[in-house]
Amino acid sequence: MNIELGKFNILEVVKTVDFGVYLDGGDQGEILLPTRYVPEDCKIGDFLNVFLYLDNEERLIATTLTPLVQVGEFACLEVSWINQFGAFLNWGLMKDLFVPFGEQKMKMQVGKRYVIHAHIDEESYRIVASAKVERYLSKEIPAYQPNDEVSILIWQKTDLGFKAIVENQFSGLLYEGEIFQQLHTGMTIKAYVKQVREDGKIDLMLQKPGFEKIDDFSVTLLSYIKKNGERISLNDKSPAEEIYDTFGVSKKTFKKAVGDLYKKRLIILEKDGILLA
Template sequence: MSIELGKFNQLEVVKQVDFGMYLDGGEEGEILLPSRYVPEDCKVGDILNVFLYLDIEERLIATTLTPLVQVGQFACLEVAWVNQFGAFLNWGLMKDLFVPFREQKMKMQVGKKYVVYAYIDEESYRIVASAKVERYLSKDKAEYLSGDKVDILIWQKTDLGFKAIIDNKYSGLLYDNEIFSTLETGMKMKAFVKQVREDGKIDLMLQKTGFDRVGDFSKVLLEYIEEQGGRISLNDKSPADEIYAVFGVSKKTFKKGVGDLYKKHLIILKEDGLVLANSEVK
């Protein structure tokens, strides 16, 4: 049996001691799970899902806590402190995550957040992080189709829009003129693939192209108004960011949907919102 440092592992409890439980680490020997992380009613023979990392003394140790990033993943983390060797990021564990100076694009500052990639340093066998995330993104051409739903992490602002990390593997771009809400580095959200270009670059969008067809969004809007009891406080004069926060569509798409429902006599336009035409709410 081999264990994976910096990831979750399914390990068997083999010994109970006053200060915790020892787990079977195979070739690595027994691994301590300190008392503070031992589940209630845990006993020898149980199989636990634990995260493995190195403690302050560089000893292999287990925890049932979930870190903010695992080895092989990207995340946006805050700098807890710095010293003459590098920066240390808060990743939700007792021991902070180290970023050597050589892995920083600019000198990291306490209290600020940075997008990093976690990996195992081959020389020291330590879990470390790098802010030079480009080198860890896949260079292969993605096999996405237009309209595919993906998970993204907002990475950095550019002149064209926002770069995002797609499915913890690829780089993509959201264009400014297609963004209708406030985005910030570190945000996680769903997005849709607009296209994969011939050169492999991926264009993203935050709303599915299908909503550009008025009928599609009209149905969504009508169902939402019904779910809200027949009235909503949004109308075609509402700010674009408020519309986007609720529906994930542009104000233009929203206004087209409102117009479609109004022409079909399904809604009534009010100064303070929209009301179903057949609703008792007026």
């Protein structure tokens, strides 16, 4: 049986002790799951889905907690502390995730968040992170088609717009002139493929083209009205800035969605707002 460090594994309970249970780690031997993570009524023979990492003494240990990043993934994490060897990131586990100074694009600071890639260091067999994420992005040509929906992690601001990591694998770009909502590094949102360039990088857009984006926002607008007392003070004569600050869309998209809902008799238009029908 092969186990995967830095990922979830389904392992069998083979022994119970006062401080937890031991799981069958195959060639790696028995792996401790401390008491605080042991499910109620857990017994020998049960199979548990656990995340494996190394404790402070570099021993394999299991947890049922879900970390903020797994090996092979990208994430935006906050620096908890720094020592003479590097920075340590909070990734939701007892032991913080280490970023050596050599893997930092700029010197990391406590309390700030950085986009990183988690991987296994080949020499030490430790789970480590790197802020030099470019080297871990796929060089393959993605097989996406225009308008395909993808999940993206906002990576960094550039003169052209925002770089993004697409589906934990590819490099993408949102162009400044096509962004109609506030973005910041670390956001995970859905986007749509505009085109795949010859170099394999992906041009992205935040809204589907044509009427599809209007239909999508119509659902969002209707839900917003329902959650806000069935009435909002915005209407199609409201300033574009106010509409953008509230919904992150252009006034044109807002007006088309209002018209769509009105035609379906789902809303009532008033002089100073919109009322749920």
